[in-house]
Amino acid sequence: MRLLSAFAALIALFGAVTPAQAEAMPQCGQVLTTNFTLMGDWGCGNGPALIVGANGVKINLNGHTLSGTPAISMTDVDGTTIRNGTIPSNIVADNATNTRFVDMAIGQPSPNATYLWNGTTSVTFVRSKLDMWRFNCGARCHLLRSKFSMNQIGAKTLVIQGDQGQPNLVNFVGAVEADVVNTRLNAFSIGGSERLTIRDSELDGFEVIATGRLELLRNTFSGGNWVGVHRPVNGVVRGNRFEKMRSAGLFVDPKETLTGPLVIERNTFAENVGDGLRIDVPVPLDITVRKNTSENNGQFGMWATAGTVTDGGKNVSNNDALGCYTIVCA
Template sequence: MMRLSRTLSSGWLVAVGTTALFGTLASAPTAHAAQQLSCGQTLTTSVVLDADLLNCPGDGLVVGSAAITIDLNGHTVDGTGLGVGIRNNGFDDTTLTNSAGTPARVQEFDHGVLLNPGTSGSVVEHLTLQYNELAGVELNNADTNNRVRANAVAWQSQRGIALTGGSSGNSVTDNTVTSNQGEGVLIENSTGNRLEGNEITDSGDGGLILTGSGDNTLLTNTVTGSSDGAIVLQLASNDNLVQGNTSTQNSDAGLSVSDSTGNRILSNTLHHSGDSGIALRSAHHSTLTGNDVSANPGGIELIYSDHNLIRANIANDTTGDGITLEQSLDNTVELNQANSNDSRGIYVVGDASPGTGNRLLNNTANTNSSDGIHVSKSAHTLQSNTARDNRAWGIYADQGNTDAGGNRASGNAEAAQCSGVVCAP
């Protein structure tokens, strides 16, 4: 089988030393004496490295017993493009760490660190994983309570960190994941994991991707400069919590959800994306509350997405519409701000039969460059919305929609202020 090239694309390397980029990461010193090891050695007791392992032709080190600690002690485990830097084939409660004040590098393997099926309760911390082929750290069907924390993961030819094949109940926290040519962090067919406080920058693909993965928790991660979407939930990634994350300057949407249900998207700040701040496509029964999706090409966009709650979000200052519902039914859109957008504040388009329409309640749509609220087609409900100082209509609703009262409009360019609903001044 032809091997993929490990050569990084031009422009990926930055003119900064690894130590300067990753800083000093240290943990408590170990009581074990330093030892000189050899490439491919299987370890059954705790060890502290006292020298680098260079040009390993296969694996670097192999975990051979449970409850041991491998302390790289500031040294490098280096390969020739094959094998795994440190491999664990199912031994529990192990720790891979670095107690020194200088980086401990694992580099030039297929995988930097690989936790295979049956591994649980193990820790990967304070390591520098760089220039590996498939992933810096991968959990492959690893059992619960493995912790990947405070590592520097950069310049892999593919993914930075990956949880695959049913790796469930693990945590990935406080890692710096930089300039990997594939996904920054990938969760694939794995459930119940916690990703918190990771900084993911300049990924060659998406920043943080969930595929076929449910019941995961994504908290306070920062995603910047991805060549695709910042945070992506796709292909039956159901019932996840995505809260308090930040994205900026990514090439696609700040957060996209497709073919997935029951996700909670709460209090995220998603700015300066290449597409909408939040995009839902065939995504149902989800909750979007308290997100700030200002300063994107679009704010919140729903396409063929039904039964969602869009509540108390800020969708201002976009170059398109603040909130768009296209061919989407039975959604509640309430208490949102959709102001100062270059097109409409809120736009609803698509046929709905009686009882399946969307509900627009208590939203504010002011100073937009077109209509404040525009509802095309029929069977939707508008109540207690405010639309002021827009450059076209305050509220424009086609015939056949329900005016539930309490809508207000003033200062809009169209003298009648509203069409299809009655607006108080």
């Protein structure tokens, strides 16, 4: 009884310890060297909000908004995790490796922000929403099951996988090596200077900017001007559907000789205003066309400059306005 009375007296004197008091609100420019949980919305105007000063720091925004100039700064640190909140302002990252953003909204409501992350910075976004004007991820960038809307995104290595079932909007996607997997994407152009792989995805028509290895596998391309391959490439275009384009479905017209070979096989070209497949090259190139189907295209089902491609056989044209040209179609 005396113990309980003493405890009650302490509570009366100092007050009960609440969760909000268990971890104080930060100071602007606070350097974090241990894990941190934000207990309310926090902004620092024209100054930095939080600075990550050690490896492996975990920041839980706890459903709140963090803002500042920048909101978070990470330099020469590894393994930072930021989760469960909103950051409407910029984030500085320089040689910040293995950074993770989980269940975050970044760039709202200021979608015109520019994020230029430098050096060996590498970052993964999981189940997050990004609204930005320009985003350079640095060395490596993974967008996993996330939603994004931006003008440009780029990294040395870029992986986009899954998008919560809604279209992602971007004008230009660029990288040295780029992978787009199981994603709905509305892009004006997309490229990988050494390798570009797009598979199991739904995309509007766009220009492919690739000068090395190109792999287009089991995608649906629909509704744009065309899917244009205008650079010298090698690789495979297999199992895709090119439909309802305002011009050709797939338009291959590299201005230089392919490093080759390029195989175009088992694709469907359907209901395009122009040709289903158009290969317009000035010199013989190492391109093989085989086992494709064209149907209901406004001009040729499959068209190629005479003598420029290898006809691998078993191509089929159904109800195209002009059949096929130089490619034999059943």
